[in-house]
Amino acid sequence: MEVGQKFDKAIAADTRSVDVPIGALKGLPQDWIDAHKPGADGKVKITTNYPDYIPVMSYAEDDSLRKQLYIVYRQRGWPENQQNLAKMLSLRAEQAKLLGFANWADYITANKMIRSEKNVAEFIARITAASDKRMRAEYAILLAELRRLDPKIDAVEDWQQAYALGLAKKRKFDFDAQALRPYLHYDKVKNGLLALTSKLFNVTYKPNLSAPKWHPDVEAYDVYADDKLFGTIYLDMHPRDEKYKHAAQFSLQSGVAGVQLPIGVLVCNFPDPKTSNGLMEHKDVETFFHEFGHLIHHVFGGQQKWARFSGVATEWDFVEAPSQIFEEWSKDYETLKSFATNDKGEVIPKALVDKLRASDDFGKALWVRHQMFYAALSLNMHNRDPATLDQDKLVEEIQNKYSAWRFVPGTHMQASFGHLNGYSAMYYTYMWSMVIAKDMFSAFQKAGVLDPATALRYRKTILEPGGSKDAADLVKDFLGRPYGFQSYEDWLNQKKKK
Numbered sequence: 001m002e003v004g005q006k007f008d009k010a011i012a013a014d015t016r017s018v019d020v021p022i023g024a025l026k027g028l029p030q031d032w033i034d035a036h037k038p039g040a041d042g043k044v045k046i047t048t049n050y051p052d053y054i055p056v057m058s059y060a061e062d063d064s065l066r067k068q069l070y071i072v073y074r075q076r077g078w079p080e081n082q083q084n085l086a087k088m089l090s091l092r093a094e095q096a097k098l099l100g101f102a103n104w105a106d107y108i109t110a111n112k113m114i115r116s117e118k119n120v121a122e123f124i125a126r127i128t129a130a131s132d133k134r135m136r137a138e139y140a141i142l143l144a145e146l147r148r149l150d151p152k153i154d155a156v157e158d159w160q161q162a163y164a165l166g167l168a169k170k171r172k173f174d175f176d177a178q179a180l181r182p183y184l185h186y187d188k189v190k191n192g193l194l195a196l197t198s199k200l201f202n203v204t205y206k207p208n209l210s211a212p213k214w215h216p217d218v219e220a221y222d223v224y225a226d227d228k229l230f231g232t233i234y235l236d237m238h239p240r241d242e243k244y245k246h247a248a249q250f251s252l253q254s255g256v257a258g259v260q261l262p263i264g265v266l267v268c269n270f271p272d273p274k275t276s277n278g279l280m281e282h283k284d285v286e287t288f289f290h291e292f293g294h295l296i297h298h299v300f301g302g303q304q305k306w307a308r309f310s311g312v313a314t315e316w317d318f319v320e321a322p323s324q325i326f327e328e329w330s331k332d333y334e335t336l337k338s339f340a341t342n343d344k345g346e347v348i349p350k351a352l353v354d355k356l357r358a359s360d361d362f363g364k365a366l367w368v369r370h371q372m373f374y375a376a377l378s379l380n381m382h383n384r385d386p387a388t389l390d391q392d393k394l395v396e397e398i399q400n401k402y403s404a405w406r407f408v409p410g411t412h413m414q415a416s417f418g419h420l421n422g423y424s425a426m427y428y429t430y431m432w433s434m435v436i437a438k439d440m441f442s443a444f445q446k447a448g449v450l451d452p453a454t455a456l457r458y459r460k461t462i463l464e465p466g467g468s469k470d471a472a473d474l475v476k477d478f479l480g481r482p483y484g485f486q487s488y489e490d491w492l493n494q495k496k497k498k
């Protein structure tokens with residue numbers, strides 16, 4: 001849609017900034033301060049771009065700096081996008097009506113795993129209730145943290161939460177994510193992931209040296225399973241000038257049985273052992289595993305008669321689940337100890353991985369609730385008459401209902417909430433597929449996370465059928481029962497698996 005492109009453009013084109021005295025930078029990392037020299041007026045310019053925004057919200061001690069930057073960040077795209085969004089919503093509503101649906105939310109969910117607008121609302125309500133107790137407990141810890149700095153504080157505000165979370169984690173876990181890096185050399189992680197998936201899914205990777213490549217750094221592997229060629233994968237893993245800056249999996253060719261094999265590409269920006277020490281952050285390892293899950297899904301799901309039934313063509317709200325399940329392996333000690341060693345050959349200590357998990361876990365209910373604010377906003381923008389919609393009022397109402405952080409006057413986050421274009425009413429999908437991924441992983445937790453029989457069943461029932469069946473049926477075939485919420489709720493409330 002043209003108006004959707006306008007909406008996205010207005011966000012991308014609108015970088016805002018605040019100018020502050022150098023004294024306001026206290027708490028920020030020294031290399032960040034060094035890179036932000038004051039101008040002729042003695043003030044430092046801080047923009048709403050991520051490399052400024054994230055460190056300031058995480059580390060700046062100055063509360064008013066964080067508040068100022070928070071507010072201008074949530075003014076991006078406004079007021080222009082107020083109109084673009086209104087237009088986008090009314091065009092969608094019109095289209096849904098023409099097709100016989102009550103509203104856009106009901107239309108767009110009808111062919112998804114969740115099936116209806118009503119089910120999305122129920123899902124959001126269920127997750128909100130399930131996270132309530134833990135959300136309140138985590139909130140109390142952050143509030144106590146801020147009260148150490150100022151006993152008069154009576155609420156944790158949205159511009160304070162990342163900073164308070166950092167303080168609380170430091171006090172609770174004394175965990176330094178950097179301590180993991182010596183065990184996470186890129187080559188070891190890559191070889192470990194290939195070995196893991198070889199063992200789990202009974203595949204062999206053979207370097208394909210004659211495959212055409214767009215850069216000498218790119219590697220190609222042919223993927224054999226059951227002694228048969230299943231497809232080819234490309235790994236383009238390190239940064240270069242003018243390369244795509246994020247991490248993603250792309251399909252170079254969809255598989256069609258008897259016609260063509262699937263070809264998939266992983267594009268990432270991990271440290272290059274040729275130009276650096278090659279040590280990865282654990283977050284990067286998690287991303288590597290996640291994106292590799294898409295790649296494996298693409299290869300195994302690409303053996304169907306029609307490309308429209310391939311792995312990537314499963315229902316929109318299921319397609320992330322087979323990648324999210326891979327994140328579980330990236331944090332599993334049995335898996336990590338199989339490849340994560342330092343340059344002395346010492347295996348990563350279990351205590352370190354336990355700390356990583358505990359630290360990652362803290363704050364998750366607060367995160368879940370803020371995600372439910374986004375999901376409810378995306379739904380409620382699309383389930384009512386756009387002609388009478390007051391966008392600002394709706395954001396305020398929904399944020400106060402779902403998020404632990406109350407609405408901040410003067411902000412218009414809907415004007416820069418890019419997912420309203422791409423996801424429209426379906427922001428729920430991320431949490432939905434996470435529920436499914438946790439449920440599927442529970443079968444591995446029961447049988448052993450590296451159990452080959454479970455992995456082979458997963459390959460045959462989830463990955464290989466691709467989009468040829470309803471996702472709910474795939475999950476049922478794998479688990480031997482319909483999908484459920486128990487594993488997700490156990491994760492949320494930190495119940496240990498038997």
Ligand SMILES: [Zn+2]
Binds near residue numbers: 294320323
């Ligand atoms: Zn993904």
